[in-house]
Amino acid sequence: MTQVKIIGAGLAGCEAAWQLAKRNIHVKLYEMKPSKYSPAHSSPDFAELVCSNSLRAANVENAVGLLKEEMRRCSSLIMECANKTRVPAGGALAVDREEFSKEVTRKIMENPFIEVVTQEVETIDEDEYTIIASGPLTGGKLYESIREFFGDEGYLHFFDAAAPIVTFESIDMTKAYKKARYDKGDADYINCPMNKKEYEAFYNELVAAELAELHGADEGVVFEGCMPVETMAKRGKDTLLFGPLKPVGLEMPGSGEIPYAAVQLRMDNKDGTLYNIVGFQTHLKFGEQKRVFSMIPGLENAEFVRYGVMHRNTFINSPCLLNSSYQTRKNEKIFFAGQITGVEGYIESASSGMVAGINMARLIENKKPVIFPRETATGALCHYISDESIRHFQPMNVTFGIITPCDKKIRKKKEKNAYLAERALNALKNIEI
Ligand SMILES: Cc1cc2nc3c(=O)[nH]c(=O)nc-3n(C[C@H](O)[C@H](O)[C@H](O)COP(=O)(O)OP(=O)(O)OC[C@H]3O[C@@H](n4cnc5c(N)ncnc54)[C@H](O)[C@@H]3O)c2cc1C
Numbered sequence: 001m002t003q004v005k006i007i008g009a010g011l012a013g014c015e016a017a018w019q020l021a022k023r024n025i026h027v028k029l030y031e032m033k034p035s036k037y038s039p040a041h042s043s044p045d046f047a048e049l050v051c052s053n054s055l056r057a058a059n060v061e062n063a064v065g066l067l068k069e070e071m072r073r074c075s076s077l078i079m080e081c082a083n084k085t086r087v088p089a090g091g092a093l094a095v096d097r098e099e100f101s102k103e104v105t106r107k108i109m110e111n112p113f114i115e116v117v118t119q120e121v122e123t124i125d126e127d128e129y130t131i132i133a134s135g136p137l138t139g140g141k142l143y144e145s146i147r148e149f150f151g152d153e154g155y156l157h158f159f160d161a162a163a164p165i166v167t168f169e170s171i172d173m174t175k176a177y178k179k180a181r182y183d184k185g186d187a188d189y190i191n192c193p194m195n196k197k198e199y200e201a202f203y204n205e206l207v208a209a210e211l212a213e214l215h216g217a218d219e220g221v222v223f224e225g226c227m228p229v230e231t232m233a234k235r236g237k238d239t240l241l242f243g244p245l246k247p248v249g250l251e252m253p254g255s256g257e258i259p260y261a262a263v264q265l266r267m268d269n270k271d272g273t274l275y276n277i278v279g280f281q282t283h284l285k286f287g288e289q290k291r292v293f294s295m296i297p298g299l300e301n302a303e304f305v306r307y308g309v310m311h312r313n314t315f316i317n318s319p320c321l322l323n324s325s326y327q328t329r330k331n332e333k334i335f336f337a338g339q340i341t342g343v344e345g346y347i348e349s350a351s352s353g354m355v356a357g358i359n360m361a362r363l364i365e366n367k368k369p370v371i372f373p374r375e376t377a378t379g380a381l382c383h384y385i386s387d388e389s390i391r392h393f394q395p396m397n398v399t400f401g402i403i404t405p406c407d408k409k410i411r412k413k414k415e416k417n418a419y420l421a422e423r424a425l426n427a428l429k430n431i432e433i
Pocket residue numbers: 007008009010011012013030031032033037038040041047048049050051052053119120121122133134135136137138139142215217311312337338339340344345346347349350
């Protein structure tokens with residue numbers, strides 16, 4: 001009897017197990033809780049929501065709402081349990097976190113195709129069909145085994161802080177301009193110039209802005225990695241002018257003047273629809289990021305598709321390691337799923353578990369993998385994590401910025417998103433799942 005080993009009964013692991021069981025494939029689901037807990041987990045139940053109880057926007061005009069609808073159409077366990085345990089939350093889908101985890105646990109435990117093993121897995125057996133879904137806090141011997149599996153090129157990444165990402169269309173290009181420093185290199189940055197008065201106003205707000213609370217799990221790792229922009233700013237008024245806001249080599253078009261300070265944004269995806277603010281890794285509260293970073297000329301109306309975050313996050317360099325079905329390029333029997341692949345968020349993690357589960361089943365059944373089209377939110381994530389052209393791979397929430405760009409001119413954002421959602425759901429109908 002062919003059996004699949006799944007490491008971790010989190011959002012991704014449970015969804016993967018469910019998709020396999022639905023296809024009559026036997027699963028051994030290994031979960032170390034309750035014998036051992038990561039610093040962020042505390043409940044013995046599966047699919048634990050470690051922080052917020054919100055699964056974010058419900059409507060399909062929002063990319064995460066679309067992702068959820070696609071998952072419903074693929075008979076997702078996580079969506080079924082979320083719908084059953086939802087609590088009123090306006091435009092969002094929020095759940096009673098305890099009920100939600102209990103419901104997922106019950107469905108998994110009752111399934112005759114799934115055997116749960118309470119054990120910490122420490123090694124990868126390359127001969128076994130395996131899905132590794134051990135989450136962003138993967139540690140100990142398993143962490144070392146993953147590192148060994150991929151070779152010594154430091155494939156397992158680790159970061160403490162990430163910079164915010166904004167959409168290109170929300171940047172005011174009448175104030176910002178494209179240019180590479182000293183015109184060097186092969187890529188233009190977007191530069192937001194500041195005069196002295198603007199810099200001082202921004203600086204004063206930045207150093208006084210409110211920091212996000214630290215989760216117990218994060219303490220101790222926070223200041224070891226890349227330094228948050230507000231921490232750097234607190235070292236002295238001019239420190240940023242020699243760091244991320246250095247203006248040299250960035251003459252403004254027309255006048256040729258060098259601004260007093262310049263914030264740079266780097267293209268974050270191949271289509272150029274997303275840009276990250278260079279050097280702006282931060283630990284400010286999300287509201288404070290919006291307030292203070294919107295003081296930067298050109299970013300007054302910036303749409304933040306991802307705020308800067310700071311917590312321990314272990315993820316592999318997927319674009320070099322995985323294909324779009326979350327299967328490793330190195331060994332067809334080994335898949336990864338969940339936040340460890342560089343998707344970010346509860347639903348995104350579950351979605352990757354769904355794709356990995358479906359495709360593991362197809363591998364065992366000698367069928368071709370299902371490639372979700374990039375018009376779908378599911379496929380856009382698959383594409384993102386396996387896109388070899390990405391140079392600075394960072395975890396990513398689903399957003400319309402990574403979905404195949406709109407093929408029609410639609411000016412109103414809501415209408416455009418509604419069209420993209422309809423296009424995605426139609427594309428989903430055409431694939432055999
Ligand atoms: C502190 C923190 C807060 C977060 N807050 C949010 C939020 O509010 N909203 C949001 O959308 N996303 C949030 N995330 C990001 C992400 O959505 C969650 O981490 C999500 O739970 C990831 O799902 P997963 O299935 O990949 O991993 P997890 O849900 O972490 O599941 C992994 C499972 O594997 C088990 N495990 C680990 N190692 C082993 C092993 N060696 N052997 C056996 N079992 C093992 C763990 O016990 C766990 O049950 C947060 C992440 C962190 C770290």
